[in-house]
Amino acid sequence: MAEVTVQAPAKINLHLGVGPVRPDGFHPLATAYQAISLTSRVTARDGGDWALTCTGHDGVDVSGVPLDDTNLALRAARLLASRAGVERPVALHLDKGIPVAGGLAGGSADAAATLLACATLWELDIAAADLAALAGELGSDVPFGLVGGSAAGHGRGELVTPIHDAGRYDWVVLTFDFGVSTPAAYAEFDRLHAGTAVPVPEIPAALVEALANGSARELADVLANDLHPATLQLRPELAEPLSAGLDASALAALVSGSGPTCLFLAEDRDHADKVATQLTTYGRVRIAHGPVTGATVL
Structure with missing residues (x-):
């Protein structure tokens, strides 16, 4: 080859x-x-x-x-x-x-x-x-x-x-012209939890069930990111677009990983288009769906 x-x-x-x-x-x-x-x-x-x-x-x-x-x-x-x-x-x-x-x-x-x-x-x-x-x-x-x-x-x-996972999920992906350092986000997580007992993490059974049912609405109720508060401490300006997405009827809004990308779950592609139109002033808006396959030879 x-x-x-x-x-x-x-x-x-x-x-x-x-x-x-x-x-x-x-x-x-x-x-x-x-x-x-x-x-x-x-x-x-x-x-x-x-x-x-x-x-x-x-x-x-x-x-x-x-x-x-x-x-x-x-x-x-x-x-x-x-x-x-x-x-x-x-x-x-x-x-x-x-x-x-x-x-x-x-x-x-x-x-x-x-x-x-x-x-x-x-x-x-x-x-x-x-x-x-x-x-x-x-x-x-x-x-x-x-x-x-x-x-x-x-x-x-x-x-x-x-x-x-039995479902297809439509996402509005909002990106920005700045980044967030992953080590900085974890360091801020440690700072926010200093002096407290951080539990051993587990994947909620309700999330596994939501995926098995293929339900976007069920999934919206159980989305969570423990780094979300830390990233918002580092980049408090993310709070406004996250709120704007919810105001635009997104089923849920959260920071992706350590950020700064923000994710908004929609009911379907048409709903994603509707949510996306309300977020264009904050950054670059893309629409994506999942799940898709991993690395694939073309």
Whole structure:
């Protein structure tokens, strides 16, 4: 093969339960992921040397994306080559449709897509579980980028198990021209909970039931994000668009992961269009649906 292109989705957290910080600095999580139809593509080609280029589509600004070895996609390719004993450098091209630094795991999606693209390009006989283990070494959200759909995440999020989901959910995704540092959001979470006993997180049974029933209204009642208050402390200006979305009849509104992206659940696509029209003054509005598949060879 001369080249392989793989598409991978953005993730949102339907539930993000955060536990007390561990000795290694990570927080134990109990999260319910959902993959949504904002996607990025990674193309891997045989090259004389390791290289990375990047473009964006659907208005995604990629000016801040690193093109060196700090980029998670290039790290993914090098890690897989090292573990598989491959000596074939690749030139990677990222075409990003997932907003950068928005709490949607765009970099993790790139890394997941890269692992699958390179494994395919190099014709590796590697088990899905082994690829997922490598993904977990790269970052907490990378394994979910391979799995997609709706899934439970435990550990620091890297231990992924599919959740039965009978529904389709329409989301209004509001992004901004600023980011929120994930480490800063967790540090603020720790500050807000200083001196209190933080419980071990669990995924609510009601959320699993809502997904099994495929009910957007049931899901709206159980959406939760333990980082939501911390992110609002760091970016209090997010409170206004969140309220505006609810005033526009969204079934629920919450911050995506560590933010700053805001999510609004709608009853269907027509309802999402209606909600979206009331949010255009706050940032860039996109409409997406989920769940969708994980990393897929095109």
